[in-house]
Amino acid sequence: MELTPSEQDRLLIFTAAQLAQSRRDRGLKLNHPEAVALICHAVIEAARDGASHSQALAIGQSVVRSDELLPGVASMLFGVAVEAVFDDGRRLVVVDFPGSDTDVPGQVTRLSSSPTVTPSDVVTLDVHNDSSVQISVTTHMHFFEVNPRLRFDREKAYGRHLNIPAGEHVDFPAGSTVSVKLLPITGERVMIGFAGLVDGSLDAPGAKAQAMEKAKKLGYLDGGAS
């Protein structure tokens, strides 16, 4: 058979699924490994039967029912990833079990809304995208140094970043104008790297004027007054 390690792993799924099926046949409620094995096995066999990716996913989502599971198991069947051999090659299928459960192992409970901070020093700017492609800017990027094709008041953006939750971003579609809010960068306020416009302390004497000069020389679009 010349089985590869991945093929041998499929046999492990098969064996676990057979075990789970025999337990289900005896009327037992399924636990986490049993349910995962049945889902993966169903996806793999659907692919073998010639199913499309979406058909195999649907079969994986429906092969077990909520009432066949032990309490808490439904909530653990999130992101079950398995690779199956489809007719057009090996494909990854990720199954999120559609059922839910009130018994949730590892449940996090928050009794009041998520913590937020109300910033005091916010600058609002209109930003126009002069380029032919969409530009996206993430939360903590030094906004002063973002893509030269974004036209806005660069001076007002000096030493600031977007006021959005960490890890999110703002999209600037080609040719459009988007209003953004900016917060002061915190910490020691040292900007090393990026486009090299500052490359040092933001608040050093003359640093801002020098950075403005450099940006202008390099053709960074600036919608500012000067």
Add this chain to the structure above:
Amino acid sequence: MTPDELREIDQDIAVHGARAGDFVRLGDTDLVVRVESDDRQIGNELQIGFGKNARDGIGMRSVRSDESCDVVITNVLVIDALQGIRVTSIGIRNGRISAIGRSGNPDTMDNIDVIVGSGTVIIPGEGLIATAGGIDSHVHAMSPRVCDAALSSGVTTLIAQEFGPFWGVGVGSSWALQHGHNSFASWPLNVGILGRAAGSTTAPLFEALEGGVCGFKIHEDTGAHPRTLDTALTFADEHDIAIALHTDGLNEMMNVDDTINVIAGRAVHAYHVEGCGGGHAPDVLRMAGHDNILASSTNPTLAYGVNAADEHIAMIISAHGMNPELPSDVEIARRRVRNATMAAENRLHDMGVIPVTSSDALGMGRADDTWRKTFAMASMFADRAILDGTVEADKVVTSNERVLRHVAKITINPALVHGLSHEVGAIKEGLLADIVLWPYKSFASKPNMVIKGGIPSWGVVGDPGATVANAQPLVIGPQFGAFGVAPADLGVHFTNSASTVTVAGRRSVPVKNTRTVRGHQMLHHGVLGEVNVDPTGHTVTFNGEIVTSDPISTSSLTRTYLL
């Protein structure tokens, strides 16, 4: 709260994990903890990935790792006997914990404790719990696979008594010991081997000492007589090594009071103090509660269950070279099995009287079950908080102290008892970065990653040919720290200061402070008092009050998770 607010909360928890004030249920137990604090700054949370802020010049500083760290575990829920229950980040440099606190780049973020470099390895900890690696202070390494089982359950330090498959209960031969140390260097584990203290003179003890043991085991199967006991304890006082004790279960030469008198106030680790694992029948449990006697339990009697007594007769006969055809063997095995002392043992754990749990792996316990059983036991006594969003925050009964007490039993307390706490046992600056990451949903039952000396060395791995690392079938097995010469380097050989042994590629570290350790120093424990066992009915009292618990019919952390 409105549906929008609830949706926003779910999304925030999915991205950032628990925050200060949140309640987290541990696995499928009834244990609910409240997060005491969160070192992150709202809005400046460090995150790794596409479009995230852990990037050069933003969340990462362009410096070498000696000015930042080699590895950082970010924004993880730490549950640790010293740290409490808090969200923080853990920096690791040269295999040791270098800093704990807020992570990121001080150039752009306030009050950074853990500087993340542009080359730092980032292990995102959101949604995960970090504990110190488990310390199993009672292992019969009757099979090399016991090491795999231990690692797969979140244990990173073993105190082994032999390397089988032979019945050792301590190793005496220095020649054999050298080979044992060499073999254990194949696993990313810290290992110490106990010598056999079955000597009426010190000659065999000296040989084992030179052979690099980290302590000695006294076992009735090889002699727990007054002379061997006193010889071992006197020797231990001279050489700063721990003594683990399985007492005279037959009461052949002495009763439990006599054993306590021979010990005479000296520090000793009383193994399986309930007695099913062996020791003075029926009242060895009386050794618990003394300041100098550090008592532990082995895991089959924990989370005292309805089938506990029934499994033990056959277990005792099988583990101790006995014959079920021989009526006298069956009779002495039976004497070791008492429901009342098991019921009391579990309660004494919850009260903080017994400070350590262990496995007794392959010698009447399960190498991969100590985390699970310790927390299944904790769950027995928990008040199940009803967290339906209508309970006022200050009225919810949390299990924080109970959870910290039970973490201490498998981490810092065995480290103190065996003189390992200068290297392992807690999440603390300067200690080895032996850290286990657990999903909230499978805490104490199935770990996600076992980090040994700062390197992921064991944990969940999937289909090796897949496009992603998490494709089924997911199994718990070796990671890169378990291959090549890495395991020898990542683990340490716990030894004594008179050892003449070297182990290729592995650091040897003498144990210390084993003779001054006392029960009152046990973290989240230290409750001392008089335990009594009625010799006929086996009713147990502590300072005159009856202690017991009801057997459970369903254990948490078990049926949901195990095939």
